[in-house]
Amino acid sequence: MRASKTATPDRDAWHHRDAWLADREAQATGQPQVTQTVSGPRQARGPHRGLARWRPGYWPLILSYLVVVASDFWFVNPFATGVLSWPLTVLWTWPIITTITGIVGIRRTRRTLRESEARWSGRGVTVSAGFLIVVVPTIGRNDTYPALKRSVQSYLTYLPPCFPRLRIDIVIDEGCEAADRIAGLAARSELIRLVVVPSRYHTANGTKFKARVTNYSHELRIHERENRDDVWVLHMDDDTGVGPDTALTMARFIEEQFEAGADAKHLAQGVLTYPREYAVNTLTWLADSVRPAEDVGRFSAWTGSGTPRAGVHGELLLVRASIEATIGWDFGPRSIVEDAQFALIFSARYKGRSAWFSGRCYGASPAGLRDFVRQRERWSWGLTALVFNRSLQLRNRLLLGYSVASWVVGPITNVAVVMTLSILVAERNTSPVALFIIPFWALNMAYTIWMYWEGLRLNAVVSGDGRRKWWEPPVVILLIPVFGMMESIPGLRGSMKFARRTEHRFMVIRKPS
Incomplete structure (x- = not known):
């Protein structure tokens, strides 16, 4: 029916x-019964102290930016461009709107936390x-x-x-x-x-x-x-x-x-x-x-x-x-x-x-990695479909299309892929077409480093001991090119499945307990 x-x-x-x-x-019979409490997330210190501990910081972003921009200016050749210069100028600059939006979000988050703290301070449980x-x-x-x-x-x-x-x-x-x-x-x-x-x-x-x-x-x-x-x-x-x-x-x-x-x-x-x-x-x-x-x-x-x-x-x-x-x-x-x-x-x-x-x-x-790939592929598939869904407001679809495009081209903008390609084409010069592009590249890279550094900190704060293990911060930074491929390859596959009109599937991945 x-x-x-x-x-x-x-x-x-x-x-x-x-x-x-x-x-x-x-x-x-009786009142609602709770027979077992949740183990795992760190709740023992109470919500107020827990909330105060995870305010996002600016310093990982600023420090990363200074290191990356200095490195770029050191290695770049300002007087020569190569076959990769124009493609990289466009592709590595493309995510700048997402980066700026994210930085605005950091500021908004810090302000929201500060205002909420001031408004509700001392009021206890609401x-x-x-x-x-x-x-x-x-x-x-x-x-x-x-x-x-x-x-x-x-x-x-x-x-x-x-x-x-x-x-x-x-x-x-x-x-x-x-x-x-x-x-x-x-x-x-x-x-x-x-x-x-x-x-x-x-x-x-x-x-x-x-x-x-x-x-x-x-x-x-x-x-x-x-x-x-x-x-x-x-x-x-x-x-x-x-x-x-x-x-x-x-x-x-x-x-x-x-x-x-x-x-x-x-x-x-x-x-x-x-x-x-x-x-x-x-x-x-x-x-x-x-x-x-x-x-x-x-x-x-x-x-x-x-x-x-x-x-x-x-x-x-x-x-x-x-x-x-x-x-x-x-x-x-x-x-x-x-x-x-x-x-x-x-x-x-x-x-x-x-x-x-x-x-x-x-x-x-x-x-597992297979479930990770399937999850991202489904997201890309569905979001690409929304980009071409004419029942939705055009300006919203344009913003979504910009984000999906950044995701889909990920496999060819990955640093490891670019370095490999430069060796294959015997073109070691990956400089942009103009020096003023370098600060944009550095900001994009710094924001990516910030996301993994700060996201790891957030996930560690809610874990049992409330802190990162000594090896996790350097490892998560070193693995960013690997994570980039883990994200972007399923993104590309999902968009291609939409383009080929492959039958839709809603794949529910395994749920760890």
């Missing part, structure tokens, strides 16, 4: 869900009057269940003190592999509701994969009249947990919106971090240093400015339910990066209404 764009979901689906809930509620619904879609495989269990336990542990009005919706497909185990997990607390998406459920636009089940839960909230201004939906991945800092900063953000009146924000995003304890592969964990750095840099600049044109990620995404109801998740069968598409539609409709907050969520890096 296919629903129309305005129709509510299948009535039999409500009966199936309500019967299951009635059976579970008949067996539930209790929000808003109703928070945590939505956790999961593919429901046995190999992803341990990570789901860990994440759900973190919600039960840390969110209730700040959100007396709370519900956790675990969303699964009917007949999924780990359905019984997930049902058992849901039965542990009255705060958890299991939402089962019937196999016969279809959206009006034929949306598939994660967006399909997310849209089902969205339509369910509309049906239950929870699409109100005082209801906030927190979207989380099934391997991503929270801590006390997450709950506190979200509660403060929501309370600020109650006070803001007509200037209130409708969407907010925090920081995705990767505790060392959740990593099963050191190489992919080090490579993922770039992701929290992007959150406090480029994503902070765009989302924090009020318009998330750079996109959002699908975890720690906080959206007002009444606003989400106007957008939904029914983006069609070709959508495999639904979070980015949601952000671009939001940017067009609600300019100036997004915010960035300092709370962190705690996820796991891909379990």
Whole structure:
């Protein structure tokens, strides 16, 4: 049965869900029970001290810039150009807009942290009057269940003190592999509701994969009249947990919106971090240093400015339910990066209404190099499709196209590749066509070094001992060319698959527990 764009979901689906809930509620007794706390992320010192420890620093950027620019001027030949000069002038200068945006984001992040600290200093735990619904879609495989269990336990542990009005919706497909185990997990607390998406459920636009089940839960909230201004939906991945800092900063953000009146924000995003304890592969964990750095840099600049044109990620995404109801998740069968598409539609409709907050969520890096490549390939595939999606606002697609282009050409701009190519063509001169280009090259390289240096620090702060191991900083810097290839080759492959019209696949990687 296919629903129309305005129709509510299948009535039999409500009966199936309500019967299951009635059976579970008949067996539930007492207050919500938390049988186990989360191990891993470092929470012992409390949210205030933890928040203060990870303010992004300028010095790695400044020091890297001075070293790189001095080295470039030392080795460059100002009186000669070679066959590689023009291509490198264009390609190595191309990411400068992303670099400048990231630096603006660093400044915005530091200012936001400083203002929040001053505003909430001495107030203790904030209790929000808003109703928070945590939505956790999961593919429901046995190999992803341990990570789901860990994440759900973190919600039960840390969110209730700040959100007396709370519900956790675990969303699964009917007949999924780990359905019984997930049902058992849901039965542990009255705060958890299991939402089962019937196999016969279809959206009006034929949306598939994660967006399909997310849209089902969205339509369910509309049906239950929870699409109100005082209801906030927190979207989380099934391997991503929270801590006390997450709950506190979200509660403060929501309370600020109650006070803001007509200037209130409708969407907010925090920081995705990767505790060392959740990593099963050191190489992919080090490579993922770039992701929290992007959150406090480029994503902070765009989302924090009020318009998330750079996109959002699908975890720690906080959206007002009444606003989400106007957008939904029914983006069609070709959508495999639904979070980015949601952000671009939001940017067009609600300019100036997004915010960035300092709370962190705690996820796991891909379990191996193969999963890392598959993850990046899917992102590139989906983002390239958005660039050519004419239903989206053109200026937003142009910015996205600029970012995707920077990603796709990565294999030929990699320093190691350029050095190898210069040897093969017997052209040792890699100088730019003009000396004034060198500061731009140096700034791009310095920002890349900053991302891995600072991202590693963020991931270490949330890990068990709260610090980097002595060998990690030099290794993460030395491996930047390797990480560049790990990122860019899947980026190129994903774009090529879109160009060849290859059938879409939504590949769910393994979730380390």
